[in-house]
Amino acid sequence: MSEAPAFSAEIQRARELESNDPDEAGRLYMSVLERDPGNLEASNALERLHDPRRYSAWMRINCMIDPRDDIFRFIGTGPYSHNPIRDYLADGWRTLSELMVVMDKLDRPLTRVSSFLEFASGYGRFTRHLVKVLPGKVACSDVMPGAMEFAREQFGVEAFYSSFEPEEIEFPRRYEVVFVLSLLTHLPIEVWGRWLKAWAGAVAPGGVLIFTVHNEDVLRNQLGVEFDETGYSFLPSSESPSLEANQYGTSLATASVVAEQIRLALGTDPVLWEECAFWVGHDAIAIRPHG
The missing domain is CATH 3.40.50.150 (Vaccinia Virus protein VP39)
Structure with a gap:
């Protein structure tokens, strides 16, 4: 439920691009999220960038999630959860x-x-x-x-x-x-x-x-x-x-x-x-x- 080592390089690259190329940063964050649906770093970044692919664009609510949230981790590690953030x-x-x-x-x-x-x-x-x-x-x-x-x-x-x-x-x-x-x-x-x-x-x-x-x-x-x-x-x-x-x-x-x-x-x-x-x-x- 945290930033996986396999995606850390992509996350870091996206962070570096946020100020100068937010569209490319959003694309990288979305690519991570598609492969790791519970990646809060990527999802919260999409929210922060107001990327059109963010959850709040279609849910019409604030979709920022605090990484300290025990309930998020509990839901995301449950036997029926395949998309922790959406769930x-x-x-x-x-x-x-x-x-x-x-x-x-x-x-x-x-x-x-x-x-x-x-x-x-x-x-x-x-x-x-x-x-x-x-x-x-x-x-x-x-x-x-x-x-x-x-x-x-x-x-x-x-x-x-x-x-x-x-x-x-x-x-x-x-x-x-x-x-x-x-x-x-x-x-x-x-x-x-x-x-x-x-x-x-x-x-x-x-x-x-x-x-x-x-x-x-x-x-x-x-x-x-x-x-x-x-x-x-x-x-x-x-x-x-x-x-x-x-x-x-x-x-x-x-x-x-x-x-x-x-x-x-x-x-x-x-x-x-x-x-x-x-x-x-x-x-x-x-x-x-x-x-």
């Missing part, structure tokens, strides 16, 4: 379409939302698509180094750093929608309540908190997970090697355990629990913290 960009598009379905079921069309916080936004896999739907209305937060600067520079969003301690987060304001895709799925259950309270506190009156958990049926019947009497299990591993595994691993829980955690933290029940709403097996849960 990564398409995955964000998929999240947008899945979220729009969830929002419609809440009778709150995404295009009419006044303010939206994407929490745990990473390096913009989804953000780049969201800002096209909600220009000037999106905020992002994450802990990954450099991610918030990248989000501000590339996507023009309000961006602030999160923390491993939810009580330490300073939310600039409250938002009509707070969306947290696949974070509880990685956090130990002992901290779930603290995070749910923090997110709920960032929701504006009348707004909604949407987050995801692993679908119990998929865990049991497709992945073969066997729960003990606690209905919960934590594995110290994830797709993000940049984060400490005991803080950010893989968190598995039955639906009854999830519901109990919500009631304990927020004293309420979901207004929507949509099974397998995201990806292959992530349930979407929506809460109205203020009734």
